[in-house]
Amino acid sequence: NSGKAATSAAANGLEKTDLTIGMLPLPEVAPVQIAIKRGFFKAEGLNVKFTIIDGGGSALPSLLSGGFDVLHSNYVSAFTAASQKVADLKVVAEATVATPGSFVLVTAPNSNVTKVEDLKGKTIGVNTKRNVAMLTTSVTLKVHGLDLDRDKIEFAEIPFPNMWQALKTGQVAAAFLPEPFVSAAAADGGVKVTDLMAGPTDSFPIAGYFVTADFASKNPKTVAAFQRALLKAQSVAASDRKAVAEVLPLYTKINAQTAEIMQLPGYPITTNAVRLQRVSDLMSEYGYLQKPFNVNSLLLAGQK
Amino acid sequence: MLEISNLTHTYGSGPSAHNALGGIDLNVSEGELVCIVGPSGCGKSTLLRSIAGLLRPTGGQVVLNGAPVAQTPDDLAVVFQDYSRSLFPWMSVADNISLPLRRKGEGRKQRARSAMEALEQVGLAGAADKYPWELSGGMQQRVSIARALAYRPALMLMDEPFGSVDAQTREDLEDLTLRVRGHHNMTILLITHDIDESVYVGDRVVVLSKAPARIVGDLRVDLPGPRDQINTREHPDFVRLRAEVGRLVRGMRTSPASAS
Amino acid sequence: MLEISNLTHTYGSGPSAHNALGGIDLNVSEGELVCIVGPSGCGKSTLLRSIAGLLRPTGGQVVLNGAPVAQTPDDLAVVFQDYSRSLFPWMSVADNISLPLRRKGEGRKQRARSAMEALEQVGLAGAADKYPWELSGGMQQRVSIARALAYRPALMLMDEPFGSVDAQTREDLEDLTLRVRGHHNMTILLITHDIDESVYVGDRVVVLSKAPARIVGDLRVDLPGPRDQINTREHPDFVRLRAEVGRLVRGMRTSPASAS
Amino acid sequence: MKHSAPASPKSSGTSPGGSPSGLRGVARAVSRLWLVPVALVLWEIGTRAADTPYFPSPTTIAVKMREMWLNGPASRLWLSDLALENFPPSLARLFAGWALAGVAGIVLGVMLGRSVLLARFVDPLVHFGRAIPPPMLLPLLIPLMSIGTQMQLTTIVFGVIWPVLLNTVDGARYVDRQHMETARVFGLSWGQRLWRVILPSSTPKIFAGLRLSLSLALILMVISELVGSTNGIGFQLRAAERAFDPPALWGAIVVLGLLGYVLNLAFFAIERRVLSWHRAAKQTT
């Protein structure tokens, strides 16, 4: 099999066949696993390995130093880095867009917070400040007529696995939770205050796959091969929930049971500049970016 | 006041074990000054440390005022052979001396006075504010004597207390010890290598054999009147006793027991 | 070989300064054994440490074999007064002795042999594999003597080397020192408090005054033939010299200088 | 060592001959600090040559620091609002945590050092605790205390107590036997043994531990501000990291370094006083 891969690699003229991808252990990256498992990468002549990371932001240096070739990162971090000119990045593909119910503002059972307006003067838990969690929560608050400064709403950084602890002990009044934490919280009596991905954040792009501009220009064929294989897997994931549930235990601790009931994110099969620009625009609106940032600079020639 | 019966001690175990005390029986009555002599390394310090409760002997027992010694007994002072390591380098000389006096319930002023007095007695009045490591060997030794004397214990154990001072100072310290003992009715055990000294200061001289230490001689010193460096040392009994002790000590070195 | 001229040393500075050496002039020729006596705390160890280059005197100089001593001179051995602290607790007795021999370029076997031999000479043949802290005070002192003897230095400095051993052992060690000195033509400076000893082993006895130390007597000891513990000590010259040294030392204690 | 004589505790610290003249003070400062400008220049040259955004040059960092923290009025020592908002709470956490850890470490350390039996029972727990990375304590801390000061202090204490504890255990356990025996013989009370013998004799080691833990406290202060905090130097550091603002990140690092240097200087001054006997006693000429 590897012999075949090698020949096809030669035939394709790939500049680099061994790729390492840094990714978070989330349902978002299930397609990468599908592509590995079903040999989509192999078929393109690629040999893909993955490394678990803790956050797109803190792993970015690894991408820059060549520790990874491809990085799975949320857009907020990546756009911030790009606009700060810390890194010259290119989007290889979109990883996920939000689906209803996959990112929810949750409170503990018996909490006196039942609707968004009750959050005045309260603290909200997010996994990381200045990321998609805080951005979408801020947007939602604003939609409900709340203002962070005026209404003295604060954010506290708490890792997702500890969020339920923090909610139940009253450390935070409400928390931003993604799946599968939403399902788990619901099972223990957690109350959904609001879906965070609605209105201005409906189908909000969450994360994508990035390479450095340098890598993209030196390895165009490899990047194209990677895209083809990944997109194939994206469409499998988008249409076949079983396929996702199957691979989740390979790289996460999500058990089969949870995998079946949890809300899956959307797996887009195109890279949509307009959609991405929405993230960037919201980021400048909420002060995450000092000046407007045009995502076109992140796109590869074929995506524009 | 002190009854030692069949005291034995062995350091270590197995093939490298060393039998230091081979069954010591010794009674010391109150107010007595007993000198202990014996060859180097025979077990004198070991005996003394057993009496002070610093070492749990492997056999036999030490009874002090009717009670067996398990912990360090009350009202005891020791002048250690290794005096330089027994002074606390973080305290001035005066503090080193007055620290134990707290136990005697003496007030701050009283303690300072006692310390000064003791320092004067050993000829170190000027060294009160110095630190031990600023003193010469002999001065350190005198500080540790002063500490023990100022404490006025019921039982005083002295391990070669005058080994590092000059002849004249040594005589003064011997006389000082005798004087203090007389005033306060202390019981004193004094280890020395100086046979003359043992006869001069002792009421009794106990001679130990080579390891394992056993008592090979226990001589009562019956010298007349208050002792005096010149007359006592010329007294015929002194000369006789000294020769006798000398013979006993020397004998030990060539006795078959020493072959072990 | 050794010329000391106008050596002074003051410890510390300011009001608490202590003037230990007050101008010492001393010449020692090769092969001589000079004994130094003086009251406790007068500055003997200070003098010795200056000669060994362990202390930079505040004035004067020490010239050894024509060269001023700045660093520790070559081919020197010291028996420290504080013998227990000068032995290395992490090494066995044999290793303690053989360590300096490395400098002499001796091989491993040769070093072991020299160490054993020295230990036998001081009567500690059985203690080679023990650690210093397993030995009695007197045994430790003998180990440190053995170390110096095994080194066979050209110049040996001994600071109260026989203070902690019994009378018989002391005599043996005195004779041993004399013997080794004769064999290897060492120059020896020996500090002692025992006036008899100073006369018995010394070619010369130098008497120091109370602090600041000055030389108040320098007596040549002209005793006949090889010395011998019994005959020498009975020799009329011995008795005379010993009395003279005694007078000098005692005199110092009551001289007005001592009031300082 | 070329000192002419061991200084006595009274005269230690200042050079012989009383107060140092201005010139000598300058010379001393130069001998102490000459390496700093050299290092700075090398750093500047190195970063300029490398020219990567993650490693800004010291001048860039300095400009950024000035902009962030030093644009206030002279009456406040030029500290900006941002500085006043973030530095004092951090320092308070730092000192409170360090002091708590110091006291607890010394007390526990003496207990464990002197009681063989207690040590036997508790030793595994100590070494267990020591090996747990403070950030991993979170699941245990959240249920037990409230986010904010309580949890921050706990994190700091938990992180910095170990050097003090271990060094104190060591110091208290290995008091020279002769010293302990002397104390026993003269019937020193428990308290006297502790205050007059065990503690003084362990101070060199305790100070080594305290010194280590002081810098650790700075580190733990940062770590403690990573979760649930709304101000502090660590919070700013995290924010700079999130905002991909390397000069600000380095600015926080430099502040920590400077703070550490100043704290250590102060600590050193205290230590010199407390341990003067030790230095003098152990000095060879």
Added chain:
Amino acid sequence: MTRQAVLGNRVLCGALGVAGLLLVMEAAGRAELVDPTVLPLTSTILTRVAELAVDEEFLVNVGATMTAWGLGLLLTVAVTVPLGLLLGSLPRLETAVRPLIEFLRPIPSVALIPLAILIFPDRLDLKIAVIFYASCWPVLINTMYGLQDVDPVAKETLRSFGFGPLAVLWRVSLPSTAPFIATGVRLAGGIALILAISAELLAGGSDGIGAYVIKAGSSPDGLEFIIAATMWAGILGVVTNSLFIGAERRLFRWHTARAGVTG
């Protein structure tokens, strides 16, 4: 077993101490002093701890962490002890370098990890570098403090036999400082473990306890595994520490004997 035998047995006493604490914690959980849905019961955690012990995947991760730990600590000792001896015996150099040391020491490695990644793309190199950075300080400081504690008479003895400063350093200062250095290394051992795991946590990686924890964090049920992995970090700490203690006891018998510490 008699009371004497129990109290005399180090391992047994330690186990009793641990068991006692665990019982108290379990009791607190059962009495609902702490909500078991918030903090899992001690018995639950212990089950997870036991599960991990036979979980091959986890053991591979432990292996990776310990490899980094061992190499990092080795590098630390190999570099820092000589450096500490050098600085401790050359006061002038020490004075000059001290500002830099004191500046570098308080810089948190967590802040440095992202920067270190840029220099060390390889995860093992990164871990070793970070471990070195954090754990060299206890060794350095303890070495320098230990040097101050050397008995001057011992040093003078060797000097008097004509040995040079290097020989004195090697034969007197080093051995007599060794117990102090050992304490520093023992401290460093704990810090190194923390840093190995922290580096894995922050920088990610394909293996290591920290990587396992990140993975466990992907799921709400992961909390128990995270706590269990934390327990394993502690257990590794106890194990490595007892190895150190055992070695120290062998090497520094003289030290213990001189202080009169029994057992």
